[in-house]
Amino acid sequence: MEQIMKLFVEATMETFTTMVGLTPDAGEIEDVGHIITPSEICANISLSGDNAQGATTITFAREVAIKVVEGFMGEGMADSDEDLYDALGEIVNIIGGAAKAKLSEMQLKLSLPSVTGGNNYFLSLPKDLPIKKVKFTLEDLGEMNLIVYMKHT
C-alpha cells in the first residue's frame, strides 16, 4: 500500500505541475482511521478491477479550492459552485487517471468523479481497507490532503 500511495503522490504532483501551474510539496505518508473529517470540499473518484478496489479523495478548504481552480482555468473562472465542483471533479479524475496508468498491471477502471461540499460532515470509509493520507502544501495557496484507500488481492 505504501508503494501504491507513492504512485498516487506522483500522479498528484504531475497533475498540479502540468495543469494547475504550481509545484506542491508533499508531506509524509500517514495511516489514518476510517472516519475522516475532511476540509470543506472533497473530490473523490473510485478505481476498481477484478483484483483491486479503492478510491482517492482530495480535500481542501473552500478558499484553497477556489485558488486551485483559478490556477487550473484562469482567474475568475470558479465563479459558481457548479463550476468549482466541476473543475475539482476533473482534477481528481486526472489524478485518478494518472495513478491508474502507473498501476496498469491492476487493470483498474475509473468511476466518474463526485464532489462534496459543506461544513461539519465526516466520511466513513471502508473499515477493511488500509487508508493512507498525505498533506500537500500548495505553494502559498494553502494545504490539500490526498487520501487513498485500496485493497489489492
Add this chain to the structure above:
Amino acid sequence: MAILAVDDSRIMRRLISGAIEVLGYDMLEAGNGVEALEVLEKSYEEVDLILLDWNMPEMDGYTALQKIKEDERFKEIPVMMVTTESERENMVKAIQAGAKNYLSKPFTQEDLTSKIAECLGMGFE
C-alpha cells in the same frame, strides 16, 4: 470551420475552447457521446475535428468513436481522444477504432494546441 469538443466537464470544455480559439476555429460542444452524435446529426458538414473524452455518462467516448466511424456521413471527420485513459492498451484500442490522435491528461495548453493543430494539418509553434 468548427471543432466539436466532447467532455462531461463543462470546465474542461472551456479550457479546450482556449486552444480552439487560438487556432481560429469555432467550437461546438457536447457533454457525452449521445449529445455528440446529436450535434453531428445537425452540423457534421461544418465539423473539421472531434475531440473526445473517454469516461463520460450515458455514452462513453470509445462507444461514440465506434459509432462515428460506422456512420458514412461522419467517418471521415478526424477524431482525437483527450482523456485520462493513458494506458498504451487503450491508446491502441482507440487508434484501431479509427482515432487519428490521442492526448492524455494531464496536459499543458501548449500540448493541447499543438496536438489539435497536428490533427488539422496546421503548423503551430
